[in-house]
Amino acid sequence: MKRMFKFAPVLAPLALAFSSTVSANGLGLTGPQDFIVRAGGYYISAGDDKVSFVDDTFENFDGFRSTVDPGSEWGWYLNLEWQPIEHWGIELGYMDGDNHTSTHADDFFSLDLDDLEDVEYRDVARFDADITTLSLKFYPLDESCLVQPYVGGGISYTHFGERGPNNIVQDDLAEFGLRGDFDLGSSWGYTWQAGVDFNFGHDSAWLLNFAAVYTRATTDMRLQLFDDVPPPADVEPIFESYSGDYIYDPWMLNLSVGYKFSF
Template sequence: MLKFLPILAPLTLGLSGVASAGPLGLTGPQDFIVRAGGYYISPGDDTVSFVDETLQFSDAFRANVDPGSEWGWLINFEWKAHEHWGIELAYMDGDSHSSSHADSYFTLGFDDVDYRNVTNFDADISTLSLKYYPLDETCLVQPYIGGGISYTEFGSTRLSRAVRRDLADVGLRGDFGLGSSWGYTWQAGMDFNFGRDSAWLVNVAAVYTRADTDMRLRVFDDVPPPPDLEPIFESYSGDYIYDPWMFNLSVGYKFSF
């Protein structure tokens, strides 16, 4: 539930504004839908231009970050205040991504070394979307489109084992990090109802999100140096665009108050 907190504030404001709008005719029973299932996530690759923060932000190098596709699980809650409109709050928990390749910098001075896995990270995505259903609510098949805001939290960020091992061989160590980011999302999907009187449904959807975050790499001494020597410390940062497609399959339950 804590992962939803960054996005709950705009949701609360939106719901309070809609609920107070008497002319919309929302005083009667309204539908709520809970969906849970799995998804396949396929991020795009991005070229990151790094600057050297220790040298007053001078250009340092470029690297290609190409996370691998993964599977994850999802849950979402939707309020259908009107037969054609819904407000959805969703959370998607992903598996660990591995970047596939980077340029020669990531060899870190080791000749003839080509790392195919430089970094690893998790991406947990929360979205708040307004959805439009064009068909009458009596239809068993309910297509929809939607869009809104997203919040991506990156966790378990680390350099790969091979990079950490080679750094340790020369008395160095390093770390890698990504900052959390707000962005936008849009989606298209379809609910398949089991029957006109059934509360159960199956959902398929394609969801796109975009986050622009800060990627940082640091290299420093594995052990503190003698007092008469300066410690080795380099810090590099660059803007990284994380913009995955997610293909969802879930089961839902609809109820009313």
């Protein structure tokens, strides 16, 4: 049920595409339609992003700059593609992320918001990212070819889970009698990809797939600081709260095995 919930934001437009094309033969869909299921693994590499955090309460006009630099990780990949007509496919994909962590570089924060280039900061957050994509794909070659390259693009939905500050950040905050919490909001974005299917034979339904996929999402990242000792019930527990815009734009290299069938 949890995995189906993550697919929900993109299932609606896919269902609409099915209902509008299958019920009406405007595309000439009079015969069996081809489907491909692919499953495999992927390597994900996300670029770093310097985030300017500002005070949420506006009581203190301060802020700081830090880096969110997700480490490269491995994960698993699943997609279902519908090919209503020759050369075109509609793909619903899901990439289950591993926990991004990184501990390199010098400092965690800079209080100078104008300092953009000269200092490299350590990553302050850990999180995983589960990505769902809906893409329109184009295959330029005749469908009888055993090698089928393609390009595609569409929309993506990124759900951030298992999020929080790095353990080292938590330890540093504890020295000041504080504890921290990181939160990232789920986000819509866009995706594009290029790949190739290697069919095992003209009479075989099996294929091997290799693809490079790019997604981009902009989300709000919030850092909240709490007193290490809970305050009385009538006192606001948040010591301070900061937020900033974060761009998550990973590259993924996918390797999967596929199976093609028709209805």
